[in-house]
Amino acid sequence: MKLERFREIALDFCGLDDENPVLVGVSGGPDSLCLIDALARCDFKVVVAHFDHRLRAESGEDARMVQAYAAQRGLPFVLGSGAVAQYAAEAHASLEEAARFLRYQFLFEQARQLRAQAVAVGHTGDDQVETVLMHFLRGAGLAGLKGMAFRDFLADWSAEIPVVRPLLAFWREDTVQYCRENGLSPVMDASNQNTVFFRNRMRHDVIPMLETLNPQFRQNIWRMTQVLAGDEAVVQAAVEAVWQRSFEQQGEDALALRVGELKNQPVGLQRAMLRRAAACLDPGLRDVDYAAVERGVQLLRSAADGQADLVHGLRLVIEGDRLWVTRKAELPLEDTWLQMIGPDCDFFVPGEFPLAARWKVSARWVEKENIPHSLRETSASDEAWLDADCFLRTLQIRRARPGDRFQPLGMKDHSMKVSDIWVNQKLPRRARKDWPLLACDDAILWIPGFRPAHAYRITSETRRALHLRVFREDDFS
Amino acid sequence: MKLERFREIALDFCGLDDENPVLVGVSGGPDSLCLIDALARCDFKVVVAHFDHRLRAESGEDARMVQAYAAQRGLPFVLGSGAVAQYAAEAHASLEEAARFLRYQFLFEQARQLRAQAVAVGHTGDDQVETVLMHFLRGAGLAGLKGMAFRDFLADWSAEIPVVRPLLAFWREDTVQYCRENGLSPVMDASNQNTVFFRNRMRHDVIPMLETLNPQFRQNIWRMTQVLAGDEAVVQAAVEAVWQRSFEQQGEDALALRVGELKNQPVGLQRAMLRRAAACLDPGLRDVDYAAVERGVQLLRSAADGQADLVHGLRLVIEGDRLWVTRKAELPLEDTWLQMIGPDCDFFVPGEFPLAARWKVSARWVEKENIPHSLRETSASDEAWLDADCFLRTLQIRRARPGDRFQPLGMKDHSMKVSDIWVNQKLPRRARKDWPLLACDDAILWIPGFRPAHAYRITSETRRALHLRVFREDDFS
Numbered sequence: 001m002k003l004e005r006f007r008e009i010a011l012d013f014c015g016l017d018d019e020n021p022v023l024v025g026v027s028g029g030p031d032s033l034c035l036i037d038a039l040a041r042c043d044f045k046v047v048v049a050h051f052d053h054r055l056r057a058e059s060g061e062d063a064r065m066v067q068a069y070a071a072q073r074g075l076p077f078v079l080g081s082g083a084v085a086q087y088a089a090e091a092h093a094s095l096e097e098a099a100r101f102l103r104y105q106f107l108f109e110q111a112r113q114l115r116a117q118a119v120a121v122g123h124t125g126d127d128q129v130e131t132v133l134m135h136f137l138r139g140a141g142l143a144g145l146k147g148m149a150f151r152d153f154l155a156d157w158s159a160e161i162p163v164v165r166p167l168l169a170f171w172r173e174d175t176v177q178y179c180r181e182n183g184l185s186p187v188m189d190a191s192n193q194n195t196v197f198f199r200n201r202m203r204h205d206v207i208p209m210l211e212t213l214n215p216q217f218r219q220n221i222w223r224m225t226q227v228l229a230g231d232e233a234v235v236q237a238a239v240e241a242v243w244q245r246s247f248e249q250q251g252e253d254a255l256a257l258r259v260g261e262l263k264n265q266p267v268g269l270q271r272a273m274l275r276r277a278a279a280c281l282d283p284g285l286r287d288v289d290y291a292a293v294e295r296g297v298q299l300l301r302s303a304a305d306g307q308a309d310l311v312h313g314l315r316l317v318i319e320g321d322r323l324w325v326t327r328k329a330e331l332p333l334e335d336t337w338l339q340m341i342g343p344d345c346d347f348f349v350p351g352e353f354p355l356a357a358r359w360k361v362s363a364r365w366v367e368k369e370n371i372p373h374s375l376r377e378t379s380a381s382d383e384a385w386l387d388a389d390c391f392l393r394t395l396q397i398r399r400a401r402p403g404d405r406f407q408p409l410g411m412k413d414h415s416m417k418v419s420d421i422w423v424n425q426k427l428p429r430r431a432r433k434d435w436p437l438l439a440c441d442d443a444i445l446w447i448p449g450f451r452p453a454h455a456y457r458i459t460s461e462t463r464r465a466l467h468l469r470v471f472r473e474d475d476f477s
Numbered sequence: 478m479k480l481e482r483f484r485e486i487a488l489d490f491c492g493l494d495d496e497n498p499v500l501v502g503v504s505g506g507p508d509s510l511c512l513i514d515a516l517a518r519c520d521f522k523v524v525v526a527h528f529d530h531r532l533r534a535e536s537g538e539d540a541r542m543v544q545a546y547a548a549q550r551g552l553p554f555v556l557g558s559g560a561v562a563q564y565a566a567e568a569h570a571s572l573e574e575a576a577r578f579l580r581y582q583f584l585f586e587q588a589r590q591l592r593a594q595a596v597a598v599g600h601t602g603d604d605q606v607e608t609v610l611m612h613f614l615r616g617a618g619l620a621g622l623k624g625m626a627f628r629d630f631l632a633d634w635s636a637e638i639p640v641v642r643p644l645l646a647f648w649r650e651d652t653v654q655y656c657r658e659n660g661l662s663p664v665m666d667a668s669n670q671n672t673v674f675f676r677n678r679m680r681h682d683v684i685p686m687l688e689t690l691n692p693q694f695r696q697n698i699w700r701m702t703q704v705l706a707g708d709e710a711v712v713q714a715a716v717e718a719v720w721q722r723s724f725e726q727q728g729e730d731a732l733a734l735r736v737g738e739l740k741n742q743p744v745g746l747q748r749a750m751l752r753r754a755a756a757c758l759d760p761g762l763r764d765v766d767y768a769a770v771e772r773g774v775q776l777l778r779s780a781a782d783g784q785a786d787l788v789h790g791l792r793l794v795i796e797g798d799r800l801w802v803t804r805k806a807e808l809p810l811e812d813t814w815l816q817m818i819g820p821d822c823d824f825f826v827p828g829e830f831p832l833a834a835r836w837k838v839s840a841r842w843v844e845k846e847n848i849p850h851s852l853r854e855t856s857a858s859d860e861a862w863l864d865a866d867c868f869l870r871t872l873q874i875r876r877a878r879p880g881d882r883f884q885p886l887g888m889k890d891h892s893m894k895v896s897d898i899w900v901n902q903k904l905p906r907r908a909r910k911d912w913p914l915l916a917c918d919d920a921i922l923w924i925p926g927f928r929p930a931h932a933y934r935i936t937s938e939t940r941r942a943l944h945l946r947v948f949r950e951d952d953f954s
Binding site for chain 2 (some may be wrong): 136137138139140141142145198201206209210213214216217219220221222223224226227228229230231232233234235237238266267268269271272290
């Protein structure tokens, strides 16, 4: 292992500087001992951090060895320890997961306290190949096949302090040789041989076997990871661009994307968008099932109203141009919708009537001389001017009923079913049930948000007007 | 194997119709026999094609068996055969490569003659997994890891007739079971057991071993191929977009891309652009060496003039804003450059003097009354107007010499080295050697393509002008 190349990698690929402290996780094995020693020799400001997992009787000796090494080299040393077995039992996690969790918790806490520029760990090219092979066996996508990076932010731990892996460009045997050449005596962690069963089968059985088929296997996989990491960045950039264009809204239980932006995208991007949407609602989600994503893609490509189950209780719903990802049976009501919250009832003029989401309907009489000369055009949907002489004093505000008909302003000869108006206006079905109508006896005067009734329009004969309006309580218009 | 699902896949994923003939390659093994039988039962218009590789004594029997099957089902049958061993020896290819080459040659020739919509082959999900595993072992990128497609155009064979693989969604054991259930008696190709050594090690040793580690291994890899094919399409779309923006020119031995468009792209796209550029110049090229691509990326990111070897005698050269990929030691001369083709010599006025690429320099005297009132601005680079009284009758046209100095029009107080003018104008080094200068004794009058000399500018005193011009023979301006 050439120290010069190591230093280049630490600077250029890991992005380390030699002014700020680097916290180095040191188990005492050849990888991490080589790492701390090489970083120190290259004049990086290292702090030695050891976490005692207390899983083996001799773990205290490892800690003392690492501490002695730090003392001998005059390097600052921090020691942590945790009740791994107890944590594993409490969190229903494997010993390995629990150990990793407590170790990283310790490392990042220390790094924050020390204002370290990074946490450095001793993963080698062999760890990379083992990791990628394990991902391959479970059919991982690009994110898994690209393996670990020289410099990376672990979302679970810190958005500011990266984890860096300067040894990723070297093999495990390089670190063993480095220790030998530099008089370092690593501890041989017995757990390497036993606890991490699956990884060890890779290391001791599968990779040597694959190397008999292709002696360049490890080198090939290592290069593959570099190429795929580049490809993944390209895909991620494309995903980000489409996400920006198609994202519409997100609440706690649901988010909405624009179907129009998504339906003609390549299937690779559609899959990525579904996975990302799921991860937005369920940040702990690691993998979205292949079949679930394919169901979602099929729904999306149909671009027709419909539903599909996604994963972990998340559902996909297409409603018009919206693709909802939601964990509730009911989609959220839009706060731009007018929705009655109480029962149907009388509505006195002048007066106000409250709706959901801080909306209100108001009504007042306006004498002829105060009617604006140029009424807003017929499409203005937040108010209606009607000829008051046509009405009794009491109006009703109520929901639509089967058979309700309505003749909108400008439609001279015939009336329409209210239900057809909903469809024409593309009002989502679940918004229709509680949408308010203003009525007088059997006649519908106005559907707030749409046009007023033709029969009650203002004419030159009008002597007094009924002015109806919807507004939000925080609107001062 | 459900015939209904098979038919869906043939229609939707393979894009087959049931009106035009499909040429089906049938070895007689369970895969291809299942394929032809299922296609025929689903009412596709199939033609049975068998290619006798004559590598085994019993190969004639396979042919007769396939022919008998076709006759019994009333299906059209075509038979081909080739001297595989001889071809392999002549082409220095392996028996497997030679067999594949001659077989596909036969299939596509027949497909063209029959105006077939596609060539169907019997690859199963197992073939897919074996292929991808082999690609994985050699560290292939996305293009290799995505495996085979349901529908694909093989660049070597046809841009119009696709190869389709309806069995890709089924396992080999499904086809064996299909044959059993439908009374078909496939031949067991002995070569499966022997000749294709590497693939057979996958099939019989490696995959069963990996399945002990993950029983879902084959299923996982199959799904992985589908996901990665989607990702690859996203990458390819991004590559295509950047290619369009950065492509500048291509000749037989060299092509040029714009450095400015490439240098800030993500490394994944830079790699892809280099691979694509190499493939443009060398269409037979399958793989570009990892290290070669990394050298190229490094050169590109430097964005400074320099060179790097790529692969197969191709070189990368950055020259100003151009990234050249070239197979020649010399880059092509630009035909927009002015280049002397003969020796330095005298130049008589009036007269013309030929340069490379159909360029010419012309000179003439112009009397005062014919000098245009508003001379084109000083930056006009294809002509120069000079005060003729300053000259003898004979000019020289010659190359630059060490120490040559020049005072361009508008620069009043001092002169510049000609070599500095080249640098300022970013004229590529290799264009400078043969660039013509117009001189009179020791004074440089004009560097064609740049400004004329300040000392000889037209003034109100001028009585006669020397008008110099460069033009292309096919310019009629």
